[in-house]
Amino acid sequence: xxxxxxxxxxxxxxxxxxxxxxxxxxxxYSPSLFWYVQHPNKGLQLLLKYTSAATLVKGINxxxxxxxxxxxxxxxxxxxxxxxxxxxxxxxGGATNKLIFxxxxxxxxxx
Amino acid sequence: xxxxxxxxxxxITKTGKRIMLECSQTKGHDRMYWYRQDPGLGLRLIxxxxxxxxxxxGEISDGYxxxxxxxxxxxxxxxxxxxxxxxxxxxxxxxxDQYGYTFGSGTRLTVV
Numbered sequence: 001x002x003x004x005x006x007x008x009x010x011x012x013x014x015x016x017x018x019x020x021x022x023x024x025x026x027x028x029y030s031p032s033l034f035w036y037v038q039h040p041n042k043g044l045q046l047l048l049k050y051t052s053a054a055t056l057v058k059g060i061n062x063x064x065x066x067x068x069x070x071x072x073x074x075x076x077x078x079x080x081x082x083x084x085x086x087x088x089x090x091x092x093g094g095a096t097n098k099l100i101f102x103x104x105x106x107x108x109x110x111x
Numbered sequence: 112x113x114x115x116x117x118x119x120x121x122x123i124t125k126t127g128k129r130i131m132l133e134c135s136q137t138k139g140h141d142r143m144y145w146y147r148q149d150p151g152l153g154l155r156l157i158x159x160x161x162x163x164x165x166x167x168x169g170e171i172s173d174g175y176x177x178x179x180x181x182x183x184x185x186x187x188x189x190x191x192x193x194x195x196x197x198x199x200x201x202x203x204x205x206x207x208d209q210y211g212y213t214f215g216s217g218t219r220l221t222v223v
Contacts, residue, residue: 006153043216044203098169103152
């Protein structure tokens with residue numbers, strides 16, 4: 001069975017400081033992994049995706065994530081937070097033809 | 112026009128009523144999905160369809176049914192709505208390579 005776990009339900013950072021949102025996965029197969037962002041009252045937007053081509057994946061808006069098989073992790077990072085990054089972030093994985101999501105991490109960015 | 116369109120955007124309905132949420136897409140994707148989002152629970156898969164003749168239950172299908180009327184249309188029905196079905200519902204599509212889902216803007220359903 002596959003599962004995706006987001007380790008933090010809330011993360012708060014100051015504008016201009018680094019962002020780290022943590023995601024672990026469990027899968028019997030090599031998974032496809034994704035990060036999505038949801039701004040208030042909006043749908044989900046794909047930030048980036050891992051499909052085994054490269055372990056470090058660069059996404060939109062300066063975000064990136066690194067696939068670490070030894071740690072079964074796919075953490076999302078950004079060097080410098082912007083106020084517009086405040087949103088909810090979802091990690092997802094799909095190894096059996098359907099996407100399973102984590103429970104989400106709400107990112108707050110303080111001025 | 113949006114790639115994935117959900118109607119209605121918002122709906123308030125009474126307990127016991129039947130309600131249908133509709134989803135249409137212009138991506139040309141074979142695969143379509145219905146998820147519900149609840150605070151603290153993330154998105155959970157209700158039903159998914161890999162083509163017009165293929166319908167599969169997700170992790171929380173009880174109380175829901177679906178219809179894949181065409182490649183581009185996938186509707187979700189609540190035969191007899193109950194208050195704990197109050198949630199934000201998302202439709203999504205993907206191609207056969209599954210690499211990236213496209214989501215609709217969501218339907219906010221309130222059952223009173």
